[in-house]
Amino acid sequence: MAETSLVKAPELDSPPTRPYHAKRPHKKSRSGCQNCKARKVKCDESRPVCRSCKLRKAECVYVLPQKPHHSPVTASASWHSSSSSSSSSSSFESRPLTHLIKSATSSTNLASISSASSFLFSSPILPLDERVSDQTVTIPAELLWCPIGIDKADMKALWFYSTQTCGSFSTVADDGHKYIMRSLLVRYGSESPFLLDSIFALASLHMQRLNQRFDPKRALAYRVKSLAGYRKAIEEANPGDFPALLANSLLLTALSSENFREPDGAHLYILDWLVVWKGITLVIDLVSKPTVVESGLKSLFYRPPTDVVKSATFIPRQLLLLVSSITPSDPDYSYSEAYIETLKYLGSLYMDLVQGPSSMMSLRIITIFTFLPTKFIDVARMSRPRALIILAYFATFFKLVQREVWWLEGVGDRTIRDICGHLDLEWQDFLQVPCAALDAQGRKQLSKIILEDTELDSPQNYFLEYEAHVDQTQDLLRDYCSH
Template identity: 70%
Template sequence: MAETSLAQAFSESQTPESLPPKPYHAKRPHKKSRAGCQSCKARKVKCDEARPICRSCRLRKADCIYATPSKPQKCLDETPSSSSSDSVDDGPLTHIKSAASPTATKLASISSTSSVLCSTPILALAEKHSIQSPSIPAELLCCPMGIDEADMKALWFYATQTCTSFSTVADDGHKYIMRSLLVRYGPESPFLLDSIFALAGLHMQRLNQQFDAKRALSYRVKSLAGYRKAIEEAKPSDFPALVANSLLLTALSSEHFREADGKQLYILDWLVVWKGILLVMELVSKSTVVESGLNRLFFRPKSDVEKAAAYIPPHLLLLMSSISPSDAEYSLRETYHQTLKYLGSLYMDLAQGPSPMMSLRTITIFTFLPSLYIDAARMLQPRALVILAYFAAFFKLVQWSVWWLEGVGDRTMRDICLYLDAEWQPFLQVPCAALDAQDHAQLAKIILGDEDVALPLENFTGYGVQMGETVGCCEPLNAH
C-alpha cells in the first residue's frame, strides 16, 4: 500500500459533508492597485501608489520599491522589517538595519510564488567572490533587468566595497543608505545607476583590478548626460536620486586629477561640482531630503571659525592686508578673511593632533566656503588661488584615508605653483614644499612650519571607523 502524506490524508478526510457551512459575505467592491509597490503587493494590501513612498510603507517604515515598465526588477519576495530599535535615521530609510546576510541555504528557500526571481549572474558572482564568506548583500537581491555581466560586476563591487567610500560614522547606517540607492532610486532614475556603475568601475581601476576602461568611460558619459537632463526636467520623482548623485559626482569627477594630460587647474571645475551639491539641495528642498532619508549623507562637522582665526598663518594675513583700495581684489577682503578662518580651523585641528573630525572637515571644506570666494578662484584671482593651494595641502594629508582623494592635493598645488608668477611665489613656499612630502609626518611638519612637532599621525588611518561618538558634532549641509 502506497504511503499517504499527512497533508493528503487531512485533505481527503475533509469531505463536503463533514465541513461546516461557510457563512456568506458579500465581496466589497474595490479598485485594484495594479501599479502598487512591491511591499504592498507582497502583503496583498491596497497601495495608494504615492511616490517615492506610499502611505502604507511610510507608516510601517518599510522599504517602498516600485517596479517600472521600462526596467522591471528582479527581487526576492520579502517584507522589510519595521523595527525602530535598529533605525539609522528618522526618515523613510529607518527600515535599513544591519541584518544577518542571507546564505546560500536561505537563497534556496525563495518562495515559488514570488512574481520575480533572483538574477542568475548575481548568484554566479556570489560563488566566484565568496570563497571565504558565502553571504550576499541583501541589496544585490534586487537588481534591474537588461544588464550584462560587466554591469553585474560593477553592482557587486559597489555593494561590497565602494559603498563605504563615503562612510563617516562608526555604525553601518551610512553604508546601508549608500547600498539602498541601488534598489530605491536606481531603477527609476537610470542616471544614478550609471553613476554607481561608473564609481565602482573607477574604484576597481584604482585598486588595479580588471575592468574594461571603455566601459567605465561609457558609464561616466551616460551618468553626466542623464544627470544634466534630470536637472533640466526637474521631475519630483527624480529629486532623491539627484541629491544622491550630486554626492557621487564629487568622487567620480576626481579622476580628472589623476589623468596625465588632465586640464590645468582642474580644481576650479571641481569646486563647481561641490557647489552643485548645495544647488541641488536648494532645488529639491530640505523636506524632500529629510523624507527620502538621505539627509544623513550630508552632515559635516561644526567648526569654531572665530577661535580658528588665531591659527591662520601670519604670512597669509599679511597677504590679505596688502590689498590696496586700487586692487581688483579689494572688494573681496572680507570674503578672503572668512575663507581663511575655515583654513584656520584645519590648522587648529592639526596643531591639536590630527583626528577623524579634521579628516571629515577637510573633505567637506568646499561646502563651507563663501560662494564669492569660489567665484573669485574661478576668475583666477591670485590671492584666491594662493589660499586654495593651502587647502590642497590638507587634501594631500588625508588622501591616504579616502581612495578617491589620491592625487587631488598634489595636482592642485602643482598647477597653482606653476600658474602664478614670481610675485606670488613667496606665499606659496608651503604648498610647493608639500609637493615633495612622501608621508604624513613630513607633510604635517611642512604645513605647520615646525620640524620638531610630534603628532599622533596614526589617527589618519581608517578615520571612518573611529567616528561613532562624533555624530552629534555635525551639522546639516544646508546649515550655515
C-alpha cells in the same frame, strides 16, 4: 565621531515574556523585511530596522523600496525662492543649475557643481589597506534582482559597489551609512537610471584605482551616460527623481576627481571641482530640505560644525599678510571680505591639526569646500593669484587624507603643481609651504611642513606655540577689519 544618523526604530528593552494565547487573525504583511518573511512572522516594517530584527540583532533587509513622500513645494517654486535670495547678480545662486553644469564641464567629461548649506554632505572614504576584504560577505538583497538591459559587466560593477565601494564612501562606515549607500541608493537608482550609471561608474573607477580589471571604455561610458541623464533630470525637475538627484550630487564629487589623475586633465581643474561641490547646495535648494529628510539620505549630508571665531586665530601669519596687504586701489579690494571668511575655514583645519589628527579632522578636510563663500568661488574661477594661493594651502590638507580616501589620491599634488606653475615669481614666497609639501614623505613630515615646524614631534605639542601667537593674530585681524 558624532554624526547624524538615520531615523532608527524605537529603543527596545529586553524581549517581553510571551504567554500562551490562541493565534489571532491579522492582516498579512506584503512589504515586510526578508528575515521576517523567511521566518514566516509578522513584520512591523519599521525602517531601517524592524522590531524583530533588532531583537535578534540580525541584518534587516527590505526588497521593495520605501516610497518617499516628496515636499509639496514645486521644483520651480523652490528654485525661484533660492534664486531670489541671492544678493549678487553674478553669484552662482543667480544662474540656472544646468548652466552651471555645462559651464563647469566645457573641458571635461564629468559634471562640476559645488558648496555651503546648514547641513551638508559627509563623504570621507576607506583606508587603502582596508579597501578589499577576501572574507565571505552576505549577498545584498539589491543583487537578487536583475533590471532590464543589465549585462555581465553591469553586474560585476554592481557587485563591487555593494560589497566594497559602498563602504568606502564614509570614514565612519557605520550601519546607517552602509544601509543608505548599499540599499537606498541602489533602489533609487532602479527608478532613476542616471543614478545607477553613477553607481556603476564609481565602482568601476574604484576597481581601476585598485588595479583590478575593468574595461576602461565601459567605465568612461558609465560616466558619460550618468552626466547626460543627470543634466536631463535637473532640467525636467521631476519630483520622482529628487532623491536620486541628491545622491548623484554627492557621487559626482568622487567621480569628477579622476580628472586630477589624468595626465591630460584640465589645467587648474581645482576651479571646476569647486563648482562640483557647489552643486550639492544647489541640488538641495532645488529639491527642498524637507525632501532630503524624507528621502532617508539626510545623514549623508552631515559635516562637522566650525567655530570660525576660534579658528580665525589659527590662520597662518603669511596668509593674513597676503590679505592685509590689499589696498583700496588693488583689484582684489572688493574681494577682501571673501578672502578673510575663507581663511577662517582654512584656520579650522590648522586648529584640528594642532590638536592632533583625528577622524573629525579628516571629515572636515573632505567637506571643507562646502563651507567656502560663493563670492570666493567666483573670484577663484577668475584665477586671481591670492585665491589660487589659498587653494594651494587647502590642497596640502588633501594630501593628509589621501591615504584614507581613495578618490582624493593625487588631488593635492596636482593642484599644488598647477598653481605653483601658473603664478608669477612675485607670488612664489607665499607658496613655500605648499611647494615643500610636494616632497613630504609621510603624514608626520607633512604635518610639520604645514605647521612650519621641522622640530615638531607631534602636532599636539604645537598647540602651546600657537597659543602664544593668538593675541598677535587677533590684533592683525582687528587692524584689518578697521580699515
